[in-house]
Amino acid sequence: MDTHELRGLLTDGPFVSVHFDESHDTEDAAKQLRLRLKEIEAALEEQGADRPSVEAVLRAVEESPPPVGRAGRTVVAAHGSVVLDRRLAAPPPAQEARFSELPYFLPTVSHLEEAPAHLVVLVDRTGADIEVHRPDGSVETETVRGQEHPVHKVRGGGPAHRDIQSHAEQTAHNNLSEVAGHIAKTAERVRPRAIVLAGEVQARTELHERLPEPARSLTAEVDAGSRASGAGRAELDRAVHELLTGQRLRELDDLADRFRADAARESALAVSGLPAVTAALAEANVATLLVGESGEASVYTGSEPAQVGVAPSRLDALGVDDPARRRADEALPYAAVAVGADVVVMDERLDLADGFGALLRHP
Incomplete structure (x- = not known):
């Protein structure tokens, strides 16, 4: 995270x-x-x-x-x-x-990875309901109401009918453009992990195309949900949960693959084990800290969060006169926050030495 x-x-x-x-x-x-x-x-x-x-x-x-x-x-x-x-x-x-x-905040990290902030957008040709789902389970909803008439095409082949049909199409396009603008602003404010589009197929497809970057790259569609009064919610919630779970698993797969590839390079950009990871943190050279099962492993720390090492002698080199022994599952994530690194709690995909690994910023 x-x-x-x-x-x-x-x-x-x-x-x-x-x-x-x-x-x-x-x-x-x-x-x-x-x-x-x-x-x-x-x-x-x-x-x-x-x-x-x-x-x-x-x-x-x-x-x-x-x-x-x-x-x-x-x-x-x-x-x-x-x-x-x-x-x-x-x-x-x-x-x-x-x-x-x-x-000690690793349980918070684990949860925020599993239940990230995300947007769910129920859309039709007249507007949309934009839901902001936060990691604490709270939901706030903004309704974007576009022009309602005319938005539906009519049957017929005469000039008058074609004019009405053209006007209906343009009204729907304008409505969806307005919705896209609201989604982009909400995404900029909330910084969601994903944006899920649901509702009318034609409307959500066009909305997806109208979204600007970076919102568009975060967006996926699900075949569920409706803005109609009394529409059921269970199918949509299940589809969103499956989408987020799949995304999380793919991210862990990608992270594990990247770690293995970077660790195999001659100029390694990935390290594992407390000696290498603490050294990288002390140099502010960690982009992402990976945390596995570390048990009650400990390290030594100084007065500054990024002053970490596996032995007092490592802290002497950092100018620390009186290093203190701390739990590794507290000291390393704390140092990661101090140096602006991401923290990810890994599962069995990676067998990290001492329970810790790191993707580095530079060799």
């Missing part, structure tokens, strides 16, 4: 980092949430977390409206203030509550 939106984490620690199930889909959901928060509070207190940061996390959760259905939540706080608060569209695989000098 693009880590630009995580740069608010680049502040002094220590940090309280929690990731948990915030689902509100049962009658006792409120009670279950209270129990989870008590577990989180107890775990943080056992780790020696500062009370102001613990209270900031609890307050952020307790004072927010409950989600609809299944959901997860990520909250990170430092010195009594929340620095990251994200509602996730699905619960994380496991509940996490950490108190450490560096923030």
